[in-house]
Amino acid sequence: MVLPARRQNRKESRPAMSEIEKTIPIEVLRYRPEQDTEPVLQTFQVPFTDDMSVLQGLQYIKDYLDGSLSFRWSCRMAICGSCGMMVNGIPSLSCKTFLSDYYPAGLRIEALAHFPIERDLVIVMDDFIEKLESIKPYIIPKTPRALSEGEYLQTPAERDVYEQFSSCINCMLCYAACPQYGLNSKFVGPGIMALLHRYNMDSRDGGAEQRMELVHSEDGVFNCTAVGYCSEVCPKHVDPGNAVNINKTESAKDYFLRFVMPKGSNSGAAK
Amino acid sequence: MKPRAIGKRRPYVRPMAGWWRKNPYFVEYMIHEGSAFFVAAYALVLLVGLLRLSQGEAAWNGWLFALHSPLSIAGHLLLLAAMLYHAWTWFNIMPITLPPIFVAGKRLSASAITAGGVAATVLASVILLLVVWRLTS
Amino acid sequence: MEVFEADIAVVGAGGAGLRAAIAAAETDPALKIALISKVYPMRSHTVAAEGGSAGVVQAHDSLDHHFNDTVGGGDWLCEQDVVEYFVAQCTEEMVQLEHWGCPWSRKPDGHINVRAFGGMKIERTWFAADKTGFHMLHTLFQTSIKYPSIQRFDEFFCVDLVVEDGRVQGVVVIETATGQFTLIKAKSVIIATGGAGRVFRENTNGGIVTGDGMAMAYRHGVPLRDMEFVQYHPTCMPGTGLLFTEACRGEGGLLLNKDGYRYLQDYGLGPAEDKPRNKAMELGPRDRLSQAFWYEQQKGRTIEGPHGSVVHLDLRHLGEAYLRERLPQIYELAEEFLGVDPAKTPIPVRPAVHYTMGGILVDGNCAAPLAGLYAAGECSSVGIHGANRLGSNSLAELCVFGKVAGIEAAKYAKSVAPGNTASLLKQAADAQKQAEQLVIRSDGTERIATLRKEMAQTMEDGCGIYRLGDSMQATCNKIDELKQRFKNVNVEDKSSVWNTDWLLAIELGYQLDVAQAMAYSAINRKESRGAHQRLDGFEARDDINFLKHSQAHYAGDGMPRIDYGEVKITKSQPGTRAYGAAGEKAEQERKQASHV
Amino acid sequence: MSANLKRSNAPIFWLLFGAGGMLSALLGPMLVFITGIAIPLGLILSPDAMSYAHMQAFAHHWLGAGFVWVIVSLFLWHAGHRIFHSLHDIGIHAGTTAKLICYGIPLVATIVAARAALVSLT
Ligand SMILES: Cc1cc2nc3c(=O)[nH]c(=O)nc-3n(C[C@H](O)[C@H](O)[C@H](O)COP(=O)(O)OP(=O)(O)OC[C@H]3O[C@@H](n4cnc5c(N)ncnc54)[C@H](O)[C@@H]3O)c2cc1C
Ligand code: SF4
């Protein structure tokens, strides 16, 4: 007995050119710190099919045209947050941006804006990670609960309040979109504010006051001028600009009310 | 996280110069930020008027006369356009600045919030016009 | 070479690695934990899990039911004592995640909600919309930040273990950003590097799922157990292999062939009722559903698309509002990647490789036969999945056994003295030399991508949904050949900073070893069980000769040695694996039999 | 991260900016239309609507005087704050000078307008 002949379009190790009708020019901003003094553009002609993502285009380059091209990717399904890049100047997840949308003119791919370029399309993201670590991104229980007592009760409505802000995949497109972050990288920035807000809004959490110190500070939310592009490019509809701007109001309230209501009167969280 | 070693790394920091020219979204942002000049200009016109008013009838009439000049009218048409643009962009960004609003368990959409703002302006304008009309006729 | 002194090294920061690190940190805050991952933790592939995680909560459910579903689903190739422990721990772990902030979906009264899943008799799958893995991973990662004793090595690539005095004493890592090597000394090492689905062509796995940890342990003499069992998930995107979660069917999705007919009823999963019943039709186990697809394709009843044959996953009757609430990510995937609105049009799907049931042999304490070495998560074979994993048991496994591994590794670390740095450094230097050799040589001729594609194709050809002796033999030969050709691999990139070409080559080496273990384990199992189905005279399950775990032992250039280990049976004797009406009847009979 | 946790004083200016922005969005267009277009051209409203007598009466009431004062000062606070940030946006870090101008003008105007309004009140 034999297994059925495989599908008609079985791919050989290298796709046959006849199978691919079109070719698209992809310009890539290259930077190899050991050989380039500054980034340079390099153009590749990439054969493609209509369902190919920009990421697949880059993979084609790496596999067949130039193995030295470096970029981050993993899930290919817009959830791991690795593959953020500037596509024609717009911060995008390359795995869910499609080549056919740029045909025939071609496209230009650069590393995410506002971050230092480590190499080619890879940026240094230490700043983002340090910020993430600094905001206590975990539940600081309002009322501690033993495992044996089961779950905290949380109604769907209470969950809805923070759910959107918890969907952030840490892709940093919003940072590449925010000129205020580009001008001053000390600014806490949209994505991290979304995360901070997510915890502050969680009905199980009582740590808001500890997190607000950063919000109120000189590196905090008032660096934002409501450009709003962060929310525009966010691939997960997190609306990080909203998190930043809601907290301006929160912070301003606290700024004036702290004289009326002394600290700690409405929240038990200790410093 | 473990701090990174330096090794052969040479992270390249790109300049920000001219950033706002590179994306239509930013160009629009700069333009709507620019509406502030017109808001300021109008406030100064009013301030002068207020000063003139406090200086007596002759001073006031001088100011009033100036308002009738074609140049002033043209200028105010420009101011009107800028004010309208300011109002529109202000409400356009408002969804980002307000906490999520839930109506009957569903989150109010951005366009609904913007529309609400525009409606508020229309309403406020009508009221203002009516008040002025009542006061002066 | 830089040396970092840790007590415990955890390789992998996916769900299992993070849970292990937290457990170790909570066991003793004085222990220094190095958490190593080749990608930032939140990029780990746990992030892609959609459907949910198992844990008994409903009053009419019981641990026994979960046990029986798991053992039956695994075609009785499970370590039953381990499964008993597992099902007893799942719920507490899910509650733990809840306390740490995981946004589980809720019922109106505020309690967590559960959904139906394939092969599960009663709804017990906890979910956070259809982003369960994403939320679990981010919750674990963010919670891990709380523990100062966890020192993360993000984007450090592990190339080897160092073993001395018969116990593992650390790992050698490359910092991706610099290409520099570090020896991380540790008294115990936990491997949590995830699965190996990328050795196949069409798969649901991320690019990083390359079996690294399996291969590292294997090369140090630790057997890989049950590697022939590779799960095909029945509903994946043609071409890319991206997953449409089983929750689609749990929520009521239907599978239709080209005539719009619910073909599963022809394969012992019926009868077809309006709403899928648990353990029947669309809610049958994955192996059965993938096999049914194969037969439909044989009969010419599938639909031909640009990326091969497909059937339809029909969600239309659920309506847009419900789909957006319960399956928002699926909705977007269909819209963005396929241009299909699932509320209006059925989604074309086909099976793709999804999960590696087998892995590093460990006991119920997650301890491998090599002293000091532990493993947890998809890279391990702790014995709960048998010949076929049930959906939602894997995420639960990450937590339950991640925790066990963390605690056990902490205990072990406290019981031994640190090793001799000088001799460990010598080993590390050897590992460095070997890895650097790949870049230094300039006479390589084989393209990485070519080797990788040939490997993936031959694995699909020989170790697919149905298997034949001849084609498996061809695959074994092909992998042997590729291993030889790999010696001549060409790494184009010669630089140090972020040299992904180099890391890809190292990964390819790992993948070839794992693929070889899979192929040889498969050809040696002369029966059909769970995900291993043969059509060459071994169509039946053979409990007399093969109610055994296969164990593949590394043999360098040669073919792996395969031997077999006992299966632990406590309370469930092997029975017929039946689903649908037949399954219910079989269960009745079993119940009656046990009453007399 | 070496976050600078010094408390920012921005809320004061931000609130003034926001209030002025909202007020100018709601009333700005109609005000411009009334004072700069309709009345001078005699559209809708009578051309002598802003006669000295009318305006005196208007400014004599604290509501009228206060209204003009609020409009003038908040509009300027709004504009000053925005312009200050725009300067930063285009890379002009004039620091203290820019700050003095952008916030100094509104401050002076607020005082001047208050004085003028008070004079008219009495
Ligand atoms: C699309 C998809 C959907 C799924 N849905 C479900 C579901 O609904 N329910 C369910 O129960 N299961 C599901 N699964 C299965 C489950 O998600 C996985 O089995 C599980 O997440 C694996 O977790 P892990 O911690 O073992 O490995 P991973 O999350 O894959 O993590 C591996 C880690 O090891 C690191 N690593 C690997 N190699 C190296 C190296 N050489 N050096 C350093 N670090 C290394 C990686 O960086 C990563 O941090 C799904 C799987 C997929 C692919
Ligand atoms: S908020 Fe959106 S754009 Fe920003 S990091 Fe998160 S997912 Fe990405």
Ligand code: F3S
């Ligand atoms: S783009 Fe930047 S300026 Fe504010 S609204 Fe978004 S953070």
Ligand code: FES
């Ligand atoms: S590859 Fe994971 S988000 Fe694009």
